[in-house]
Amino acid sequence: MKLQRITFVTAGSRGDVQPYLAIALALKERGYEVRFATSCEFEKMIQSFGFGFAGIFPNVAAVLKESPKLMQAMQNGETFTLSAGISAANAKVAPQAFAKFQIELEQYPPDLIVKGSLTEFLVYHAALTRKIPFCDVCIMMPIHHPDRPLFGFPKLPFGLHSIFPWLLLTAYYNGQRVYDCENVVARRWSNARFRQAMTNPVIPRICLAPSLARPILYPSIDGNFKFVGYATIASENQIKSRTGSSxxxxxxxxxxxxxxxxxxxxxxxxxxxxxxxxxxxxxxxxxxxxxxxxxxxxxxxxxxxxxxxxxxxxxxxxxxxxxxxxxxxxxxxxxxxxxxxxxxxxxxxxxxxxxxxxxxxxxxxxxxxxxxxxxxxxxxxxxxxxxxxxxxxxxxxxxxxxxxxxxxxxxxxxxxxxxxxxxxxxKENGARGAAKEIEAFWTSYVVSSRIWSLLPGRQSENKQMSSVFRFSWRSLFGFVGFLVSFIIPRDAFSHNLVTTLSSAQIERTDYQIEELPDDIGWYECSGDTNLSARAIKSC
CATH class of the missing domain: 3.40.50.2000 (Glycogen Phosphorylase B;)
Structure with missing residues (x-):
């Protein structure tokens, strides 16, 4: 069983695509055939590097322009309003996106799908109906931090800010379900189990973040998260790409x-x-x-x-x-x-x-x-x-x-x-590190057929009961959060964080340094984290 063709499936803006392009270049160096199924606007950029392309999602900029409410939510940073707007936009484009993705899979059936941003239900559907295995490579992780609220949400007493990832993932699940056009995934995977898998994955999740970020942003995650570093396209390749405008x-x-x-x-x-x-x-x-x-x-x-x-x-x-x-x-x-x-x-x-x-x-x-x-x-x-x-x-x-x-x-x-x-x-080459992890995943989870026992709807009874139990507790937190929302200013949920700083109040932060060196619409598509000078707040 040999890995030959890999298809990256990702949606969103350029920041949701370019890191995967860097990984694709590393995989190409290792002899694999790589294709992309993503937003139409990135056709020129992806093809300029010699990769196959299928435009299954619309131009993000066009979607924003066509939805004043969505644009306003972004301008004001209203996360839940933006999530609702994205869900509405997804509902409009989902049937076409689903159909185009099926055509791509029929014409160019991959041995492995690399799941990128905002594509869970499309990828899960392909795994369940076509038995195409997938590898999870992520840029953004909605992991609860015990001491600091996720995504800039306000900190609540008694750790109640843990409800924000819960609510956000619930909204995300409902927004992604529109891509499950045949209701295949939803029948097997409830909202609760989806949230559990997003925060506590049963298969390795390759994280495109440096190891030094792990103790700062994700201190509570376990070993199933593989931090490989940032995946970036090398400077020489960016300069070389002069034929297009990317x-x-x-x-x-x-x-x-x-x-x-x-x-x-x-x-x-x-x-x-x-x-x-x-x-x-x-x-x-x-x-x-x-x-x-x-x-x-x-x-x-x-x-x-x-x-x-x-x-x-x-x-x-x-x-x-x-x-x-x-x-x-x-x-x-x-x-x-x-x-x-x-x-x-x-x-x-x-x-x-x-x-x-x-x-x-x-x-x-x-x-x-x-x-x-x-x-x-x-x-x-x-x-x-x-x-x-x-x-x-x-x-x-x-x-x-x-x-x-x-x-x-x-x-x-x-x-x-x-x-x-x-x-x-x-020191960490995220693109090459991710490529190695993808190869290791293929051997450990696909060749061994281990992945198929971990897909939604096939977990053991103990895990199912555990999921339901967790859901009941989180429902309680959700209810408490609903009550709390009436006493927190609306600005807090808009990520204005209740208070703002005036121009005269920018807080000067002093740092202790061990040693100071001497010289320092829809468009058709044609390791060690210790720094020698760790910043320590002393204000």
């Missing part, structure tokens, strides 16, 4: 290099919020440019889904400053660019955070939603920048961000920690 074509890359040359001897800052939108394109553009004007720095700004650009600037003085000191780009090769700038500022998406930590330069995170809050917390704990853990992007002012920039660039210790973190993170 990382900026030759013209864009030349513009960036010329701008960096002109900025020699000055601090140059990167700003980019990817698929996130806050308030409006006009607000985001003026927010970014005014911040750079306040700190008197040059900057490279990624246009992103919000399409940031000069056209949104109305203030004459601000426009003049932008023309002289700022370069707007539609795409940028992060692995190549980030080490060349003085500071990166972004939303905290997993892919951008990976490149930021690998760059050896300080970073600032202005989170909007989901795991972006956790990445902001991670940055603060590592001491390699500043994460706005108590302010959401749409509530961060230019004064707030300017003060954070002055703090990070003005304190050499942030630079020291960034260098040390980069050295630690770069």
């Amino acid at each position: 990382f900026g074509d030759l013209r864009v890359q030349t513009q960036i290099q010329e701008f960096l040359d002109q900025s020699a001897g000055q601090d140059c800052i990167y700003m980019g919020w990817g698929s996130m939108v806050s308030r409006s394109p006009e607000h985001m553009t003026e927010f970014a440019v005014r911040t750079l004007q306040l700190v008197r720095k040059r900057g490279i700004i990624l246009s992103g889904y919000a399409n940031l650009g000069m056209q949104h600037i109305k203030d004459v003085e601000l426009l003049k400053y932008a023309r002289e000191n700022i370069l707007f780009v539609s795409e940028a090769p992060h692995e190549w660019l980030f080490p060349k700038v003085s500071l990166t500022i972004h939303h905290g998406g997993s892919g951008t955070t990976a490149s930021a930590l690998r760059s050896g330069k300080p970073t600032i995170i202005t989170p909007v939603i989901f795991d972006q809050w956790d990445n902001a917390h991670l940055i603060n704990q590592l001491g390699c920048g500043y994460g706005f853990e108590k302010q959401q992007l749409h509530k961060v002012t230019s004064d707030d961000l300017a003060e954070a920039i002055d703090m990070v660039l003005g304190d050499r210790r942030f630079s020291v920690h960034s260098t040390q973190v980069a050295e630690q993170v770069q």
